[in-house]
Amino acid sequence: MIIPAIFQKDFEEIKKEVASVEKEATLIQIDVGDGEFITAKSFSEFEKLNTIKTSAKFELHLMVQDPNLYLDKKIESVESVVAQVESKNVEVFLQKTKKLGYRVGVSLNPGTKTEKVAQFIPYVDFVQFMTVIPGAQGNDFEEGVLDKITIFRQTAPKIPIQVDGGIDEFSLAEVLEAGATNIVVGSQIFQSPLDSLKHFEKMAKESREYGHEIKHKIKKVGFFGGAGWKPKDEAYIHAFETAKLLAGEGYEIVNGGGPGVMKASTEGAKAAANEKGVNPRVLAVTYYPAYKHKNYEGTDPLNKFDEEIITTDYFDRTKVMLQNTDLHIVFKGGTGTVSEFGMTWASSRIHEGHHKPIILFGSFWKHIVKEFETHMFIRPGEKELVHIVESPQEILEFIREWNK
Numbered sequence: 001m002i003i004p005a006i007f008q009k010d011f012e013e014i015k016k017e018v019a020s021v022e023k024e025a026t027l028i029q030i031d032v033g034d035g036e037f038i039t040a041k042s043f044s045e046f047e048k049l050n051t052i053k054t055s056a057k058f059e060l061h062l063m064v065q066d067p068n069l070y071l072d073k074k075i076e077s078v079e080s081v082v083a084q085v086e087s088k089n090v091e092v093f094l095q096k097t098k099k100l101g102y103r104v105g106v107s108l109n110p111g112t113k114t115e116k117v118a119q120f121i122p123y124v125d126f127v128q129f130m131t132v133i134p135g136a137q138g139n140d141f142e143e144g145v146l147d148k149i150t151i152f153r154q155t156a157p158k159i160p161i162q163v164d165g166g167i168d169e170f171s172l173a174e175v176l177e178a179g180a181t182n183i184v185v186g187s188q189i190f191q192s193p194l195d196s197l198k199h200f201e202k203m204a205k206e207s208r209e210y211g212h213e214i215k216h217k218i219k220k221v222g223f224f225g226g227a228g229w230k231p232k233d234e235a236y237i238h239a240f241e242t243a244k245l246l247a248g249e250g251y252e253i254v255n256g257g258g259p260g261v262m263k264a265s266t267e268g269a270k271a272a273a274n275e276k277g278v279n280p281r282v283l284a285v286t287y288y289p290a291y292k293h294k295n296y297e298g299t300d301p302l303n304k305f306d307e308e309i310i311t312t313d314y315f316d317r318t319k320v321m322l323q324n325t326d327l328h329i330v331f332k333g334g335t336g337t338v339s340e341f342g343m344t345w346a347s348s349r350i351h352e353g354h355h356k357p358i359i360l361f362g363s364f365w366k367h368i369v370k371e372f373e374t375h376m377f378i379r380p381g382e383k384e385l386v387h388i389v390e391s392p393q394e395i396l397e398f399i400r401e402w403n404k
Contacts, residue, residue, distance in 0.1 A: 005186040007031040034064040067093040094123040110142040132165030141166030153179030218326040220252040224340040225261030225331030227297035235332040242392040243268030247280035257284030259300040287317040329359040
């Protein structure tokens, strides 16, 4: 569902904006600021909402210091209420508001850790992720929240996810792919209300039904390859130089947190930070078995990644890496690399479609792909998903061309 958001102080302005979207919207969010939690102060005479003649229902998003000061009875036109996890006495408010007959949710700011939501799960009907710094419509979309949404979806799959802030036609598909159920849109809707709302609804429908045809821009790059390579090995050097080049251009590096190609990509990103003064982000997708496996490399204490997603097993680790990356680079490796290549190739065709390309690093891949064509059943379009390169610069040029 696309939910238009209204942030106004004047009630007459609220009425005008409701009238501009009510023919398409079933739920309209009213943003409430107290001048303290956020600097802006807005409309708070909620009973007046009952006087607006509309078939749409309202949702109140309370961006206030203490939500308990704002709502103490049921307002018929208000269906749901969202409180910020950073506010005071949130648990008391949620329990009280739930008893009044509202659907209740909690919202967290981009800088708030997802773990803070856990204590409120027993009381809420949904969780809202803010993808902008709250306070005014039109603030910049915070890309880092997408990872939080993905992780929360995996840890609490039954809780509906609502996303609010900075959503445009480019980020819409990304938040839906990350796991959003409902999307709150403010300034992008009210530039041309009815047409914009129809447009967003149409795009959301197409994204859910035909997501495999949506071409996402490449922002996060996954590194796959042998864990046994050392700093003097060719594959290690290639991974290091590739990560250094891409991180220097602002791309996020993602690896499995282990040694070899994984460690090389982290070190390459850190080298870009030292040489170019950039602040690259390295995400590691890891797995910790219950007991030591002789043939599993595990994590490497010298792989100094910035953020970690912990998964349940080896294959889950690969799946989550594929979900959290836009481009997959496969370097020389062993049987583990073969399995990763197979999963990304199958996933890109079956589940992800043509918007997550695969780079095979090294001329030797030409012989491997040729053998697949000769002896295996390669469907039309599958070979076009893989691109063989022999230098980091070719990868950068590929990304630039893809992102045009």
